[in-house]
């Protein structure tokens with residue numbers, strides 16, 4: 001389950017950040033996860049709890065914002081919500097588009113305590 005690898009990564013990044021700021025405890029983590037990031041939110045939530053044990057993040061509140069997928073048509077420039085990775089442009093029916101949002105996988109903010 002790669003959610004555990006992602007969670008471990010997030011814990012490492014968050015701890016490095018807090019240490020750099022001279023803080024010893026992280027009480028909250030806000031994450032942004034895109035609809036096409038390939039991450040199961042429930043599994044990630046569980047994995048975060050498990051990976052936070054015995055770290056600076058133990059007991060931290062994990063908040064996950066899910067980002068909807070949008071695409072921009074390469075033929076007519078229309079920006080539209082994506083139902084899935086293959087979804088036609090509602091304006092011209094083209095299947096050629098660039099994914100604008102939906103692949104996010106990032107820490108938006110951390111709440112740290114000294």
Ligand SMILES: [Zn+2]
Nearest residue numbers: 073076089092
């Ligand atoms: Zn189009």
